[in-house]
Amino acid sequence: MKIPSDSLVTVYGGSGFLGRHVVRALAQRGYRIRVAVRRPDLAFHLQPLGRVGQIHAVQANLRYPESVEAAAHGADAVVNLVGLLFERGRQRFDEVHVNGSERVAQAAASHGARMVQISAIGADANGTAQYARTKAEAERRVLAALPGAVIVRPSIVFGPEDDFFNRFAGLARISPVLPLIGGGHTKFQPVFAGDVARAIADAVDGKARGGAAYELGGPTVYSFKQLMEFVLETIGRKRILAPLPFPIAKLKAGILQFMPTPLLTPDQVELLRTDNIVSEAAVRDNRTLTSFGIVPESIESIVPTYLWRFRKTGQFHGRTA
Numbered sequence: 001m002k003i004p005s006d007s008l009v010t011v012y013g014g015s016g017f018l019g020r021h022v023v024r025a026l027a028q029r030g031y032r033i034r035v036a037v038r039r040p041d042l043a044f045h046l047q048p049l050g051r052v053g054q055i056h057a058v059q060a061n062l063r064y065p066e067s068v069e070a071a072a073h074g075a076d077a078v079v080n081l082v083g084l085l086f087e088r089g090r091q092r093f094d095e096v097h098v099n100g101s102e103r104v105a106q107a108a109a110s111h112g113a114r115m116v117q118i119s120a121i122g123a124d125a126n127g128t129a130q131y132a133r134t135k136a137e138a139e140r141r142v143l144a145a146l147p148g149a150v151i152v153r154p155s156i157v158f159g160p161e162d163d164f165f166n167r168f169a170g171l172a173r174i175s176p177v178l179p180l181i182g183g184g185h186t187k188f189q190p191v192f193a194g195d196v197a198r199a200i201a202d203a204v205d206g207k208a209r210g211g212a213a214y215e216l217g218g219p220t221v222y223s224f225k226q227l228m229e230f231v232l233e234t235i236g237r238k239r240i241l242a243p244l245p246f247p248i249a250k251l252k253a254g255i256l257q258f259m260p261t262p263l264l265t266p267d268q269v270e271l272l273r274t275d276n277i278v279s280e281a282a283v284r285d286n287r288t289l290t291s292f293g294i295v296p297e298s299i300e301s302i303v304p305t306y307l308w309r310f311r312k313t314g315q316f317h318g319r320t321a
Contacts, residue, residue: 007031007032007076007077008031008032008033008034008074008075008076008077009026009031009032009033009034009075009076009077009078009079009204010033010034010035010036010071010072010075010077010078010079010113011023011026011033011034011035011036011078011079011081012036012037012060012062012068012071012078012079012080012081012082012104013036013037013080013081013082013083014033014035014036014037014043014046014057014079014081015035015037015039015042015043015045015046015057016081017157017159017161017162017163017193018081018118018157018159018193018196018197019035019046019081020045020046020049020161021159021193021194021196021197022079022081022196022197022200022201023035023046023049023050023055024049024050024197025194025197025198025200025201026201026204027049027050027051027054027055029201029205031054031204032054032055033050033054033055033056034056034057034058034071034075035055035056035057035058036057036058036059036060036067036068036071037057037058037059037060038059038060038061039059040057040058040059043057044057058070058071062082062095062096062099062100062101062103062104063090063095063096063099063100065103065107068100068103068104068107069103069107069110071107072104072107072108072110072111072113073111074111075108075111075113076113076114077108077113077114077115077116077204078104078107078108078113078114078115078116079115079116079118079200079204080100080101080104080105080115080116080117080118080142081118082096082100082101082104083096083097083118083120083135084096084097084131085131085163085268086257086262086265086267086268093130093131093134094134097131097134097135097137097138098134098137098138098141100138101117101138101141101142102138102141102142102145104117104142105117105141105142105144105145105146105149106145106146108146108149109145109146114148114149114150114203114204114206115142115146115148115149115150116149116150116152116200116203116204116208117138117139117142117149117150117151117152118152118154118200119135119136119138119139119151119152119153119213120132120135120153120154121153121154121155121189121215121216121217121276121277121278121279122135122271122274122276123135123136123138123139123153124136124274125137125140127270127271127274128270128273129267129268129270129271129273130267130270131267131268131271132270132271132274139151139213143211147210147211148210148211149210149211150203150208150209150210150211150212150214151212151213151214152196152199152200152203152213152214152216153213153214153215153216154191154196154215154216154217155188155189155190155191155215155216155217155218155276155277155278156188156189156190156191156276157190157191157192157193157196158190158191158192158193158299158302158303159192159193159194159302159306160305160306162193164190165227165231165299165303165307166306166307167263168227168228168231169231169234169235169307169310170310171263172231172232172235172237172239172310173235173237173310175239176239176240177239177240177241177242178228178231178232178239178240178241178242179242179243179244179249180224180225180228180241180242180243180244181224181244181246181249181264181269181272182224182244182245182246182249182272182273183225183243183244183245184223184224184225184228184241184243185223185224185225186223186224186272186273186274186275186276187221187222187223187224187275187276187277188221188222188223188224188227188275188276188277189217189218189220189221189222189276189277189278190217190218190222190227190299191216191217191218191289191296192218192296192297192302194297195216195218195289195294195296195297196216198292198294199214199216199289199292199294202292207292208291208292209287212285212287213282213287214282214287214288214291215278215279215282215287215288216278216288216289217277217278217288217289217296218296218297218298218299219295219296219297219298220298220299221277222299224272225241227299228241229241230299230300230303231307234303234304234307235307235308235310235311236311236312237310237311237312246269246272246273249264249269249272250266250269250270252264253265253266253268253269254266
């Protein structure tokens with residue numbers, strides 16, 4: 001096996017929120033990193049995460065097999081982080097999640113590379129949400145093409161650039177009401193992006209069981225309502241938490257989905273019908289963060305370090321002269 005400084009890892013979708021944490025974790029271990037993205041000119045922010053020449057970006061689009069194959073050339077391992085939260089234009093769940101993931105797995109297999117596929121705890125072949133079904137089908141296609149691939153299923157991932165806590169804190173800054181979809185009873189197990197990145201880097205190191213699906217969650221399970229209460233307490237604002245039944249939420253989402261960046265889509269409402277927590281089977285089979293020796297960070301220790309900007313007085317909240 002090559003030592004990390006001689007090994008090349010291709011990270012598909014490495015310029016996004018989770019991607020920058022994964023690239024940093026791999027760079028710290030000495031890997032050479034090829035970041036495969038649709039817009040390499042938007043990935044320059046990754047280069048300072050490593051040594052000069054350690055990280056470079058190339059153009060690749062999961063909808064085009066030739067670009068996927070070229071990005072995997074010479075790689076010892078590949079990581080597929082590409083995923084959609086909503087569909088736009090030619091970016092469709094089936095094409096990106098399913099066909100795109102299969103193309104990455106086929107490219108990895110043809111080059112003899114290890115593979116880590118990022119999925120989601122909500123992946124379910126029989127789920128009512130298209131996101132969940134396509135994530136599950138992507139897992140099946142990846143393992144069919146490369147049986148030794150490692151599947152990583154995180155719960156909601158949080159960190160400075162996340163799309164969950166930042167979104168609701170931003171909404172609370174301008175709206176007197178925060179909706180509790182389905183009454184706010186759906187359970188989540190938020191996990192820190194840095195912990196997920198460490199687990200992915202461990203899998204690239206070969207410390208995970210091939211063909212296994214690891215479910216990654218934080219130290220605590222919360223209801224959606226508890227998370228909204230935490231956001232409001234953290235940013236020092238009082239807002240009405242209004243229960244919103246699923247049927248009404250789906251009607252509202254039918255309109256909101258047409259926004260440039262949708263606040264909510266009907267498919268996301270369907271996802272909220274199911275708890276997003278680590279399964280008992282994963283705990284029993286040691287397919288969690290603890291199997292990597294990682295003690296997960298809590299939202300209480302991380303989230304306030306970046307949500308302070310949503311407070312009325314920013315970082316000076318609570319201080320006296």
